[in-house]
Amino acid sequence: MYLNCHTYFSMRYGTFSELELLELAQQNQVTQLALTDINNTSACLNFVRKAPEYGVRPILGIDFRNGVQSCFIGIAKNNEGYLELNNFLSQHIHEELEIPQRAPRFKDAFVIYPFEQALLNDMQDFLEHEFIGISIHDLRRLPFSGLIKLKNKLVVQQAVTFRNKSDFNAHRLLRAIDNNVLLSKLPKEQEANEDEKMFPIQNLATAFSEYSFILENTEKLLQKCSIHFDFSKGRKPQNLQSYTGSVEEDENLIEKLCHEGLPYRYKVIENSIKNRLNKELKLIKKMGFVSYFLINWDIVSEANRRGFYYVGRGSGANSIVAYLLRITDVDPMELDLYFERFINLYRANPPDFDIDFSWRDRPAMTQYIFERFDHVALLGTYVTFKERGVIRELGKVFGLPAQEIDFLSTGRYTLSQLDDISRLVLKYGALLKGKPNYLSIHAGGILISEKPLHWFSATNLPPKGFPTTQYDMVIAEDVGLYKFDILGQRGLGKIKEALEIISYNQPEKHKEIDIHDIKGFKTDVTINNLIKTAQCMGCFYVESPAMRMLLRKLEVDNYLGLVAASSIIRPGVAKSGMMREYILRHRNKGRAEEKAHPVMLDIMPDTYGVMVYQEDVIKVAHHFADLDLGEADVLRRGMSGKFRSREEFQKVKDKFISNCRIKGYADTLIFEIWNQVASFAGYAFAKGHSASYAVESYQSLFLRAYFPLEYMVAVLNNGGGFYRSEFYIHDARMMGATIHPPCINNSEASNRIHKKHIYLGMMYLRDLENRVMERIMKERMLHGNFVSLEDFLDRVTISIEQLSILIRIDAFRFTEINKHELLWKAHLMLSKNDRLEHPKLFPPRHQKFQIPRLHTTNLETAFEQLELLGFSLCSPFELLAxxxxxxxxxxxxxxxxxxxxxxxxxxxxxxxxxxxxxxxxxxxxxxxxxxxxxxxxxxxxxxxxxxxxxxxxxxxxxxxxxxxxxxxxxxxxxxxxDYISDPRYADMKTSKKLLKNKS
The missing domain is CATH 2.40.50.140 (Nucleic acid-binding proteins)
Structure with missing residues (x-):
């Protein structure tokens, strides 16, 4: 009987989850109801998935509103009707259109106009699929309205937004936050009625007992509605079913591509390679994942055509098929990668492929995917109210001064210190914490579906301009939609740009470089020595202090060692204490036999019986605790954090412990092993994933080893890395570079190198405007270098403030005129016309100014650089007092x-x-x-x-x-x-002291 139910996905309006709505229905003996969030369908799929567990028949719809003003409610008769509603809502969201007061002629959806709307708009004529909604509150006025005559058009519309007074309070706070007003100033019309609650079905029937026809109409409408999505374990993937248009052609194509890739990847094709390939292809076909592999192949093939660098990683890197299709550069045969980690008959979802592109290339690849395939959307994710954010929002709503909000946000207080208002902020903050605040975009997830994506939800259109689903990755997987991860990272941008820089700075050596010669890099003594001595500044994934420390402790000097280190550094291994144990066993090989359980050592001999990779969770669960591969994979996925709250994970955990006890293991051992497994939660890498990282690390290390200055410039131009730009500049200097401050003739916006001279980019000048940089570079490109300050001012439109920045950083040093003199000259030349906006037809005649000889000390220059760049180009030790x-x-x-x-x-x-x-x-x-x-x-x-x-x-x-x-x-x-006093202001301080003494 409930056709208008809201969850907290009615953003900044609703107050509880879709599961709490189902609990509420169960408590009130409600066996069917419609979920109709306001301009949102985020909760719909999970609502349908979970409804049977609560004895509820789910119905889906949307509450269409402009702000809080209700226009109408759409109720889907079936999945096609749900698609209609999603298409309609998405169009209005994408084009920022107002919802009309009258609904379109939906073919497979009912429309319910709220009683108040029908009265206000004097509605008389209703189509067959249109109805008028009556709440308990409306019953008092119904007999006195003309709408009572339309008996066959009246249905129950008792909105459900609250469970209790606490929910209503939370709702008012959300409305105040949304309107950015004090709670005391929140207009009443911005709130819902406090009686928008669910009553036991018998009470609702009693309330409408005088109008039994309304109950009958409602029941008829409900009975005409049904919705179905397959959430069963054996569900078919909803991704694009075929890449070529035919499953048979797909299978032929993947076999052809794999056999073409064999001679490229392997000089000698042994039987073990052929057997592994045949085993994988057979299983990939059986599981229906062929199109998934081919779509990834299509994406990386396009990247290769465009000359974009990429790294394919994730659990899919465990596959020889992925290696042969060049989706990854990780050889699973070399690393003995566990095939069942990424695909087995017990799991419905395909393997993960994370494809990293340069942060500059990723937008183009995303655009390509949207143009190449039909049903594409970015995957959504919800940003929830966090503790500090809630305190700040509620602090404003309750009118707290900014300093008190700041104090509360620190969390460093005792309750006795707080006044009543501050305590209210904390009390109500607990009500809002964890509720969704707004829709965002998943870090890299893209969905490519067989059906239109509006079959599953409406879509938003964030600033990036790509449709984005209103549900997250967990729900997407539940319904059989598996994401393609297209990610951007700066490490690949560094590699690509370094090669471009080498091509012009050392063209004779550029031709000799094959950045994909990973096998050669792995055996290169120079590169491996950089790893062993942790000389890895600027190199992907291996430059942080923690990684540098680990490399030194493990004395890593080979690829396999780096693969292990890439995973050992993760918090899961470190947290369990097994990172230290791994180091001990690595340095003392006898310790493994002494400390490791024989079964663990037998399962993981390469890592001395220590769990390091995600595969190890599966291996331990399967061989140590006798779980089947399906159960072991549930455990592994639960450890990733996706299904931690689900019952299946708890069941598997219980079985893990139970099986170990049956095998006769002591509880101390069982729980020691379980704690190691549990410490992997959300952190552990698949071995193939670590191997992919190590490949990129080797590419970075090769460039650092043989082209250190070019590589360091590329690092700086791609946003640095773990450290501040200052330290990459320092590192370049230590490797033999001469560093020059920005120069109007030699610098670009970014850094550039000539032989061993690095010219810092104008981008480091904090207050220099982008348009000024663009003017300088454009003018220089069109008409050549500047020859003097006068020449510069004749050719470039600039204000005295912007010009001063360039002079102070010594960007005119080619003139060999002291910058103090140049500043005097600049002020005199621009004093009458501060901003030269128009190009001049004839070169102006410049006055000759007599300026006294001035001098600049090295210390003054250092402090100018500190102010303008954020660091000095001399050693900071030269500035000590x-x-x-x-x-x-x-x-x-x-x-x-x-x-x-x-x-x-x-x-x-x-x-x-x-x-x-x-x-x-x-x-x-x-x-x-x-x-x-x-x-x-x-x-x-x-x-x-x-x-x-x-x-x-x-x-x-x-x-x-x-x-x-x-x-x-x-x-x-x-x-x-202490640093010495800034010499630029020393004279001013001296003058002030003298004046003070005289007075």
Missing amino acids: EPLKNTNGQQDLKHYLNKHIDIYGYLVTVKNTSTHSGKRMHFATMVDQHGEVFDTVLFPPVAAKYHFRGKGIYRFYGKVVEEFGFLSIEVIKMQKQ
């Missing part, structure tokens, strides 16, 4: 092992973390006075006493310690060092 008391650096640490050292370091990066007991501690990476990197750790007692106060040089006193060959300093004392 007091001279260094020693010359200790990274090279001296080995001489101070287990002794105390006094050392200075310039802060590179700090990792703030917490111990198990919640106490703060810090890991800091520094650059010493000689330009080398060293590491420090501040344990909680020291971290509580000493704090890092931003960029700068710190003096440390601490103990040099070694762990697995990696040296670091356990800090005892720390002090930030």
Whole structure:
């Protein structure tokens, strides 16, 4: 009897989930109802999936509104009607059109006009599929309206938005947030009626007892509606069924492509390779995943045609078919990748392929996919109200001052400190926390469907301009839609641009480069030595302090070692304590036999009986706990976080423990192994995924090893990496580059290199406008270099403020005129006409100004650079107010092992973390006075006493310690060092002092 039910996907209006709506129906003996969220269908699929568990027959519809003004409700008679409603809503969302007051002539959907709307618009004539909705509240006025005559058109429309007073309060807060007004100023018309509640079905029947025909009409309408989506385990994928138009042709094509790829990938095609290929093809065909593979092949083939670099990773990298189709560059035979990790008869979903493109190329590839295939959409995801965000929103709604909102947001308070309003913010914040706030876009998921995507939901049109589903990846998989992950990353942009830079800076060597010669890179002594010594600045996935430390501890000097390190570094392995255990077993091979359970060592001999990869979860579940492969995969997927809340995961966990007990394992061992499994939640990589990362790392390392300066320029031009740009510039200098500040004749917007000279890009000048950069580069390209300041001003439209930035950074140094003199000249030349907006027909005649000889010191230049670039191009140690008391650096640490050292370091990066007991501690990476990197750790007692106060040089006193060959300093004392006073303002300070003394 309920035709108008809202969930919290009626954004900033509804108050509870679709599952809570079903619970409510069950409590009130309601056996059928329609979910009709406001201009939204996000909850629909999961509502249909879960309804049978609550004894509810689901019906789907949409509450069409302009803002809060209700126009009409559409109720789908069937799936075709649901498609109609979604098409209609999506068109209005995409084109930002108002919903009309009268609905179109839907073929397979009913329309219900609210009683109030029908009265206001004086509706008289209704089509066969149109009805008037009557709520309990409307019954008092119905007898006195002309609509009572339309007996066959009246149905029950008792809206359901709240369960209780608490929900109503949450609703009012959401409406205030949505309207950006104080709660006390929220207009009444922006709220729903407080009586929009669900009553037991008997009570509803009693309320309408005088109008039994309304109940009968409603029942008839409900009986004409049904909706079906297949959520069964054996469901067929809803992705594009065939790539070529025929399943048979698909199967022939994939076989042909694989056999063409064999000689490219393998010099010798052994029987083991053929057997693996045949096994995979047979299973891929049986599971109906052929088109999925071919679509991925199509995407990467187009990327190759366009000269775009990409990396194929994910669980699909475990497949020899993916390797032969060039979707990935990971050889599963070389790595003995576990085929069942990504595909087996027990799982309905195809393997994951994450295809990474350069952040610059990804938009073009996304556009290609939308143009190449018919039914395409980006996958949606919902951003929910988080604790701090809720506090900020509610703080504004309750009228708290900004400083009090800031204080509450920190979380560093006791309740006794707070006033009544602040306590209300916290109390109601708990009501809103976790509710959806707005629709966003999944990081890289794209759906390509056999049916129109509006078969499943309406779509939004975010700023990127591509239709986006109103449901997330979990629900998409539930209904059989499997995403294609098209991701953007800067690492590939670095590789691509580095090759472009090499082509003009060292053209003779560029021809010799094959960036896809991964086999050659793996055996290259120079590259492997960079890994072993952790000289990996700027290199994909291996440059962070934590990774650098791990590489040194493991003494990694080969590809397989790097593959393992890429997964060991993940939080899951580290959290369980198994990262340390892995290092111990790696360095002492006898320890594995001593510590590992024989079954675990037998399952994972390559990783010394330690779980490192996602496959290991499957292996342990299957061989250690005797779960079948289907159950093991449920466990693996549960660990990824997608199905953690679902009953099937709990059942498998219980069976894991039960089976182990049956096998006679002690509980201590069972729960030790289970905790290792559980620690993988959301973090572990598939081995093929780690191998893909390692391939890209090797490509980066090759460029760093043989073309370090070109590569570092590419790193800088692609947004850097783990560290600030300043440190990549420092690294380039350490490798022999001469660094030049921006120059109007030699610099572009981004960085450029000539031989061993790197000219910083004008993009580093924080306050320089983009349009000024564009004018300079365009004029220089059309008419050649500038020869003087006067020539520049004749040719480029610029304000005195923008010109001053260029002069102060010494961008006119080619004139060999001191920049102070140039600034005087610039002010004199532009003083009468501050902004030269129009090009001049004839070159102007410039006055000759007599300017005194001025000088600039190196210190003044350094401080100008600090202000304009954010860093100086000289060593920061040259700016210290007091001279260094020693010359200790990274090279001296080995001489101070287990002794105390006094050392200075310039802060590179700090990792703030917490111990198990919640106490703060810090890991800091520094650059010493000689330009080398060293590491420090501040344990909680020291971290509580000493704090890092931003960029700068710190003096440390601490103990040099070694762990697995990696040296670091356990800090005892720390002090930030002062820079000298800015010499540009020293005279001003002196003058102020003199004036003060005279007065």
